[in-house]
Amino acid sequence: MKTISFYGVFLTLVMCTLLAPNTQAQVLNKPTPADNPNLAGNSAWTAACASASFNEYYVNFTWNPPLVSGDNEFILELSDANGNFSSARELDRATDKNTEFDFDFSFALPEDVQGDNYRFRVRSTSPSVTSPSSDPFSMYFIGYNNPILVSQDGSGVIPPGGTLQVCDGSSIRIETHNVPDANTYQYSWYRSGTLLSETSNALTVSESGLYYVEIDYGIICSGSANTLSNTIEIVVATSQGVAIDPPSQTTLCATETVTLDANISGMGYLYTWFNGANIVSGPTVDDSSYVVDGSVTGFEGDYSVRIEGVGICAEQSNAITISSAADYTVSRGNDASLVLLPGQNQNLTVSTTALSPTYQWFRNGVAITGETSASITANQAGTYYAEVTQNGGACTLPPKNSEETTLVLPNNFEVIIDYVGTYSDCSSDNVTLTVLQINALDSGGNRSDVTSSLRTAFTYQWIKDGTNLPGLTSDQLTLNDVSDNGFYTVEGSITTFNTTSNPLGIRLTSDETLAISSTDLQLCDGVTVSISTTTDLTGESYTWTRDGVTVSTTDTELAAIETGTYQLSISSDGCPIQSNEIVITDFDASIVEIDGGNAIVFPEGESETVTATGASAFEWYDEGNNLLSNTDSVTLTDEGNYLLLASVGACQITRSFTVSYRDNFEIPNVITANGDGINDLWVIPNTYSRNTEVSVIIYNEKGEEIINENGYENNWPQSSVAFTKKNQIFYYKIKNARKTLRQGTITVIR
Structure with missing residues (x-):
């Protein structure tokens, strides 16, 4: 009886599928969560609760023959928060899974994902087929994971005892004040343990209760965060309608007083009395009266009272205006200093608001006989002022003097x-x-x-x-x-x-401009940088500086042999005219890059276009020193060693690189480590081996990592490695910095 292997049957079926007419379409199954191979245990995720410290998830995907085209790509897509794919976003893309019917995608959750109804699907490109969407999942990026602080209007001031007062049906706003980008999250607000409907980071409240908030990361992911805020207690208080009883009088002479009484007294309240914005008494318990004294300078003003206490609203009354009954002003009508020129007089005047005023003028402190009007004609040097007396009104007030005027007889x-x-x-x-x-x-x-x-x-x-x-x-x-x-x-x-x-x-500045230029901006071996100006320096006083230090006062053209910032200054009428600055640096060879690196691999029979950047001129040479191209790119078809000669200004740099053909064999899953020199080592294609940007990791059956290296040299296992079983299975993963490229098993037969 002839034995046929499963692999042979499978290969026959695949070949038949490829050769037979395509009578059926590929079947893409809906993706499902998968275990994270980098974490201990073996269980698929049920919700994605990502954060800055963890954001790696896997999705398993299966599909059925016939095979897709060789250039096909499988794309893992994510819906919006409502499960809608009209604006689907790409999470991962597989370009090398066209013969694997069961594999995993890996992805990181985007930071703006917040919701409970996200779905996945997989789309192939050739042919264009889309899988059914996955079940809905809670998916949240936990961008903020600290206790929230809330305060009135987000001011950052937490009230003493955590209590705020609301009066007579009014409301106040409490808001988060320590959450960056607060508007990007949804919130859960609570009043005394009851969930409220508001979902923004601010809440308007008018009812008493204990208020607090947390960020809503969904039923599952909220448990992964610790954002519960401080508690604000809202106390609803009542207005008392405080006012000042009408006083007996509102105008006072200097010898009079008046008592102001609040319409509410006692009750253990605190009373604070104001004249305008200034506190004149309190806060004092039960001090519901205040005496205004007309003899106190500045007693005039607008008086009000503020009350506050337990269970009432803090409020302030309307103001009562108290004024002086008979005050008056005296104003000088001329300058403080006047000159008596030879043969001239000066007329001095005062004005007043006094009732029935009388006047008396003084010179150098002595009353001038007969000068009792509002003005005086003065013809002597000295210091003058007028004394004004009010002779009408309800109050008797002392005389007031005008400001002094000094008459000077100039020398x-x-x-x-x-x-x-x-x-x-x-x-x-x-x-x-x-x-x-x-x-x-x-x-x-x-x-x-x-x-x-x-x-x-x-x-x-x-x-x-x-x-x-x-x-x-x-x-x-x-x-x-x-x-x-x-x-x-x-x-x-x-x-x-x-x-x-x-x-x-x-010394005004000149509008003359001064410009300097250089032959290059970089220093390198064999290159001299010359700095010059089109301005004629003959007969001028000038200075060349580097980094602010003088380097020459005689050279009309400067040879720059050191790096630094160069400038030219010319003295014009004692003022310097500064030129523009020129910065000379050492030549940086690292700016010239070849996009394929120093080892380029492509399939034999094909070609590869290599492009360089960072230079102004390019020359590409093969091993025989033949010029292949003088542009920024060259198309190569043969293996060998190549050279790029790049120019940046007057500086040149060379870059060498190799071209080799990609191996046509697949990654082996069986080796025979028996020392016969045949298939003793696990040799992988050049695409992955000896590539410093590719990591090769090998695990034993226990999941223990035994190799993790970049630039794998096709040298495992070493002859000294001991195997515990005759047919021992190992696992491998080949990765670059962005994703896992290949993974599978290695069976070692000995």
Whole structure:
């Protein structure tokens, strides 16, 4: 009787399927959760509760013949939170499973996934077939996993004792204040243990109770988080309608008082009395009255009272205005300092709100006989003021003096000039000079500011570097050109007085530009970088700097032999003109990259286009030094050693790489470690072996890792390895940084 192996039957069926007419379509079964091979145990997940510390899940997928096309890809897709695939997102893609009818996808849960009705499906590309969708699953990315803090309006201030008060049907808003991107989550709010309908991070409350919140990660995943917040107690209180009883009077003389009484007294409440925004009494228990004293300076104002206590709303009354019955003002009608020029007088005045006022003028503290009106004509130097007395009204008030006015008999004048606004030497491109102040000087050298009264009475002449400027005779001068640079004064004249101001130096910046350029921006062996300018430096005072330090004051063209930031500065009218900066760096060879790396593998009989980046010119050579291409890419068909010569400016770099054909054999699942030199080692295709970006991991039957290395050298098992069984099974996984490329078993026969 002839024996036929299962593998042979299966292969025959597959070949028959390929050769026979395609009378049936592929069947893609719905995907199901799978065990994570990187975790202990052996159970599939029932809900995806991912976080920054764990986010690796597997989905099992099976399908039935006929075979798909060789270029087919299987794509694992995720629905939205309602199970809808109209905007499906890709989780994983398998390009090498076209002959495997049972395999696992791996994926990481996107950080915005939040819901209880997500579904999976698998889609093939050639032919285009879609599997049934999976069962619904709770899937949440737990982005925040700490206790939440809530406060009124999210202010971050947690109230003393955790209690907030709500008054008379009003409401307050409590909100999270420590959750980043708070609006990206759904929340569960509770009042005294009862779940509320609000799902945002803020809650408006008007009922008493104990309020707290947690992030809603679903029935299953919420147990994986610890977001329960602090508790805020809301107490509903009642308004008392506090007011101030109408007082007996609202205007006071200096000798009078009035008592203000709140319409609520006693009750153990705290009373705080205010004059405007200022507290004048309290908070004091049962202090429901306040006495306003007319003899206290500043007693006038708007008085109110605030009450607060257990079970009531804190509230403040409307204000009662208390004013002075007979206060009056006295105002001076002229400047504080005036000048008595030869042969001139000055008229001094005061005004007042006093009823039936009388006046008395004083000079140097002595009453002036007969000067009892609201004005006086003065012709002597001295200090003047008027005393005003009110002779009507309900209150008797003391006299008030006006502000003093000083009349100066000048011995000379002082004119002070200054810049208008901000001026900086060698930085500003325009400036205005102005007469800032005029002082009258008496015989003792004492100064009196008479600017406001005499500024327009003076005549002026502006002077630059000792020379009068024709026609420039106002009290201001505007300069806006480097030709205006120099030292300025102004001569001021009035009657017989002439005086020259303080000097001011002006150095405006030039609008001249200075540009430098270089032959290259990088230093490398055999390359000299030259920095120059198109500006003629003949006869100029200039400086070359590197990193702010002078390197030359004589070279019209600079040879840069060190890295750094270079700049040229020219002195113009004592002001530096700065050029642009040029940064010279060491040549960085790492910027030139070949997209296939230094070992390129492709199937024999095909070709591979290799592209380089990071340079401005490229030359590709084979082993015989033949130029293959002078663009950024080259198409290769033969194995061998190749060379790229890349240029970046004047700097050059070489990159060597090898081309080899990909092995046509599959990954073996049986080796015979019997030392006969035939099939003793587990040899895998060049696509995976000796590739530093590919990891090869081998496990024993117990799941213990015995090999984990990059750039596997096709050298397992070593001759020293002892096997415990005649036919011992091992497991392997081949991965790159992004995904598992291949996995399976190895049977060692000895």
